[in-house]
């Protein structure tokens with residue numbers, strides 16, 4: 001009834017597929033394998049120059065944001081409750097390492113499984129509504145998880161789980177040094193991002209995309225849209241859990257901060273700032289937000305104010321996000337020359 | 338020569354990427370009934386919506402009483418004295434009949450009083466408290482016309498007021514439209530129902546694929562009947 | 572005297588607290604529903620503006636010596652005007668985009684506003700005295716009813732009723748309802764719909780501020796007072812559906828009561844019971860209690 005010049009939320013950051021034809025130097029510049037290799041080499045060397053715990057933190061949050069982005073950027077679902085998975089997995093990993101004596105990899109696996117299960121439960125409820133309702137429901141359910149964490153016996157209440165031991169990886173590889181933990185995190189990050197990449201570029205990812213673009217049509221083509229959305233939700237929750245679990249190895253701490261709604265907001269901001277629907281965006285967004293928080297940590301609530309302002313600015317004037325904007329400029333520039 | 342109340346020149350309009358109107362040109366003399374005829378999808382509704390400013394993406398010229406309105410927002414256009422009765426009537430389901438009737442604000446003196454409106458449409462008076470969309474199709478159409486008579490607007494845009502209605506009701510609506518003309522209203526009538534339109538209109542424009550392809554005065558109809566029915570595919 | 576297994580005064584006392592919470596939920600979800608109707612966005616900043624309402628009352632008293640009763644009117648007006656500025660300059664530019672952007676933008680605003688007040692006033696909160704004529708209370712025989720709490724319930728009912736009257740029984744309300752259905756057509760009748768939208772946002776936000784002033788003497792005036800309540804109100808809105816004014820009011824009060832009852836029988840679950848109800852409603856009746864099934 002009105003002319004629909006609406007911008008599709010989910011396509012905001014996405015460069016047009018197929019516009020970058022493979023030819024000459026440009027092909028090299030857009031080759032994902034080349035860039036991944038460069039990125040990994042940089043990340044391998046970086047901890048010798050920058051405090052490894054700091055980069056490890058960034059990588060954990062980058063994975064968290066990538067998991068969130070998988071849901072928003074590729075399935076079109078805006079969750080405001082991802083802290084529940086991140087935080088709950090952190091608690092479970094912390095508990096397994098501290099009280100059950102799990103080795104590092106088993107602790108992380110247990111946390112990830114917890115994230116996936118919680119994702120299944122929340123997803124089953126949340127996918128029953130769409131759009132803003134989906135966002136509100138995930139937020140509310142996550143708040144419920146928060147209250148459970150506040151009262152449950154194994155989370156340490158207000159104190160959280162402190163001094164979680166960094167158990168050996170596979171029972172043999174020593175994890176006590178920051179450097180070793182860093183390389184563990186880097187490994188987890190690479191695996192996680194690879195999973196996201198493969199998911200997006202798989203037939204499953206294609207179906208998600210078509211559901212996002214036109215759900216009734218996808219259903220009429222015979223796809224069970226709800227099942228696909230649920231699978232995407234669970235996968236995203238599991239990867240968020242993986243990020244939360246890994247974070248416990250870095251900081252030896254699982255606390256209410258990880259599971260509060262503010263954390264859900266932060267991951268949204270990282271994804272939006274970096275570029276919704278891009279591969280590298282979450283990493284860029286996480287780097288900026290974490291750096292910002294570190295720089296502003298001393299001056300009261302300034303960090304919250306700045307984050308709020310960045311949010312408002314991004315929505316008003318910078319909807320593609322940093323990586324999305326670069327990609328967009330690049331493709332239009334390519335198109336012209 | 339009579340005064341021209343409304344004139345469009347090279348009116349173009351788009352919905353998203355699709356170019357719908359390709360330069361519509363016609364004029365509406367004061368006090369007359371002008372019809373826009375054309376098949377389904379020809380662009381008649383889009384023309385009215387463009388005049389009302391409801392299609393955002395539009396270019397060209399729409400001059401109302403000597404003033405260019407192409408750049409105005411639709412509420413400003415309405416305020417100039419143009420009233421719109423949309424296709425499918427646009428009765429609000431969350432408003433009762435009385436509220437529907439009183440919804441359009443008065444924009445100038447000289448509109449009909451509520452009593453006069455009820456005189457023309459006695460049926461509406463008894464149904465004041467029913468939900469607007471509970472009325473029959475014919476009653477809803479009457480309500481849609483009735484509610485724009487109070488406002489003081491002198492130019493009425495009616496989009497297919499006979500669509501889907503029984504012949505008796507069509508007859509009644511025809512009589513009302515004629516009375517409105519006699520009272521001095523200028524009417525731009527969109528129709529697919531040519532037999533109805535030919536009884537109403539002083540001038541007829543035929544629209545095809547977003548362009549005006551022909552124009553007939555009332556007197557020219559008799560000699561061009563076949564041509565016109567050909568345009569309309571009836 | 573026992574009632575359903577608990578001493579009656581305890582039962583009645585918790586029910587009263589439930590009713591008071593319900594009053595706040597009702598006024599807040601009413602504002603959300605108004606805004607949602609015309610703007611199609613969920614106003615994440617609603618909780619923050621509720622907090623600002625309380626702070627404005629506190630500052631009026633602290634700086635200008637203006638007391639509770641004028642503040643009850645002034646604070647909603649001030650916050651309402653602030654909201655209209657927000658709508659005009661931040662929300663209108665994104666009105667044609669996907670509505671999730673509105674959610675994100677108002678979330679950012681909530682962070683911005685709460686961060687600002689935290690920076691200025693810390694997190695400990697400021698006290699706001701109960702106005703003198705509302706101090707004290709009544710002895711009802713079975714329990715003590717503080718006057719101020721009774722007033723909160725009455726005031727909330729009055730405001731909800733007045734809003735309902737405005738929307739359902741006046742010409743302005745009819746125009747708003749029509750604009751919810753088909754804004755374009757209402758605009759083509761000559762109504763300045765963008766202005767109407769701005770006013771509606773202002774009104775919704777003013778309701779939040781009114782709730783904030785009501786809350787000021789009960790809870791401490793605290794920069795964080797809005798952030799937790801708004802999530803509960805979101806759950807209520809999912810339960811009731813955003814489509815109806817009546818639905819928002821009724822579900823607000825009902826869920827407040829429900830929370831109160833839980834505090835009597837199973838206190839550990841009192842702060843999650845509304846979320847549990849939401850989950851059940853999603854399973855049984857996904858469109859919400861007052862929503863139309865798609």
Ligand SMILES: Nc1ncnc2c1ncn2[C@@H]1O[C@H](COP(=O)(O)OP(=O)(O)O)[C@@H](O)[C@H]1O
Nearest residue numbers: 001002003352357376377378379380381382383
């Ligand atoms: N909201 C819309 N979005 C896209 N295309 C539209 C829209 N409304 C109408 N159209 C297209 O514009 C053309 C003209 O439609 P319309 O003006 O309604 O024709 P008419 O009123 O003559 O039947 C048709 O091809 C129709 O499909």
Ligand SMILES: [Mg+2]
Nearest residue numbers: 381382383424
């Ligand atoms: Mg039409």
